[in-house]
Amino acid sequence: MKRSPAILKNRRGGGLGFAAIAYIGVDYLRFISPAWHDRLQPALWTILAIAAIIRVPFYKHWSSELRSAIPFIFAMIFLLSALLFEAISVRSVTAVLGLEWNSDASPLPDVGQWLVLSLNEKLPQTVVNILRARIIGLHHFLMLFIMLAFSVLFESVEAPGLGLGARFMFTMGIGRLLRAITFISTILPSARPWCASARFLVPQHPHPWAQKYYVPYATDSNAIRNVINWDTAYADPGEYDPEFRPDWGSMSFLIDFLRPTAPEGSSAWYHLLKKASGGCNDLIYSGHMLVAVLTAMAWTEAYGGYSSALIWIFVIHSAQREIRERHHYSVDVVVAIYVGIMLWKMTGLFWPMKDQSKATRLRRLEKIQGKLMRAAKDDDIEEIRELLKEVEVSSHVRENSSSKAMWLFSGGTIIFTLSMVLLAFTLTSDG
DSSP states (O other): OOOOOGGGOBSSOSHHHHHHHHHHHHHHHHHHOHHHHHHHHHHHHHHHHHHHHHHGGGOSOHHHHHHHHHHHHHHHHHHHHHHHHHHHHHHHHHHTTHHHHHHHSOOOOOHHHHHHHHHHHHSOHHHHHHHHSOOOOHHHHHHHHHHHHHGGGGTSSOSOHHHHHHHHHHHHHHHHHHHHHHHHHSOBOOSSTTHHHHHOOOOSSOOHHHHHHTGGGSSOHHHHHHHHHHOSOOSOOOOOOOOOOOOOGGGGGGHHHHOOOGGGOOOTTHHHHHTTOOOSSBOSSOHHHHHHHHHHHHHHHHTBSHHHHHHHHHHHHHHHHHHHTTSSOHHHHHHHHHHHHHHHHHHHTTOOOSOSHHHHHHHHHHHTHHHHHHHHHTTOHHHHHHHHHHHHHHHHTTTTOOOHHHHHHHHHHHHHHHHHHHHHHHHSSOO
16 A cells, blocks of 8 residues: 655644635635625634634643743844845845946846746636736745644644744745845846836945946956956046945944935934845845745645645745746746755754654653563553553653743743734735
8 A cells, every 4th residue: 555645644634724725815815805805814813813822721832842942032033133134235236236237237038937928828818817816925925834833732733833933934044144145246137127216215326346346347348358367457437426425333334235325324223224125136046935935845844734735836836926027037936946945954954843752752661661561461451551651641741830930931922923923914015
């Protein structure tokens, strides 16, 4: 008898998969029937929140969650630091060459874009409409992961949920750092030439660095040959308008990277770094696809089932939409997929994600193996029951702790997590 693929096996029934599909379906009603969407979405979130709160008193793994709290906090700090570095880098790659270059630079030839346009001519219109539909976005994938982490309350995935969340944030932080290092290394033109002028208020002309080391050698083939042969920036960059330099105090070292203009040069802090909106140059690789792939990897590993296959279908749908709508080139999407998969596998080699209660019981069973065998030979059923009961009790002493500290931790964890979710989706753009 053949075994089913691991991706088609889930841990405890299909309730989590049903909740995920319901969430995606109800949210898509905003495009089909806004009135029904406004009714059903609050009802769905209320039901899910109440169900989670009801399960809190019956959850048996709070001690395991407590052990994961410190890694969770450090992973969050690491991710926030990576996102800050990425936000500075996103603005820097647009600012360094100025708005004029960003508007005039031609998009790169992209085979993926050609393929999408070709399929539009060959596929049935219904299929094309499905491919164009905005079924799932960045905030959906983030919420799907949050649902996955909270499902430990229902024993749909193995505890601890904070451990799963910590691994997700740590892996995301590594991915964001690698992404920022990649796209600041070589600046590529946007697939949407109008984007920078519409989104950024930076100088029209390039930064003095680009004036000296890039502009004189950008289009003249003889100048390129000479700078290669002489290995010296020999050309006269010409005259440009002076750079605006506000008084940022200890943060003034960022002026050359962010290039603020007079209308927006006041800090606080730089209008919360311009609300960390997305970039306009091609940012290889796609951050949206990294989130999607990590969510799919976490879901497949922790839960499995047919819902995991569905989430991978959503990942593919999002990938072709990123290319179709020219948010990214095809290379950004392809690289994000394999980087996300490899990063998740890499962190899985050392990340202590699983609950250790099973291992504890196995070690205890090994210690009393001799006693169990003697009791079995003597047909002493009561002795066997007592020994097994001792194993079970010893492994759950901490899990069943009813101390005030544990209850405070459980309540604080739920309130903190729900608050972070609400803040993430109200104070940020699309997650």
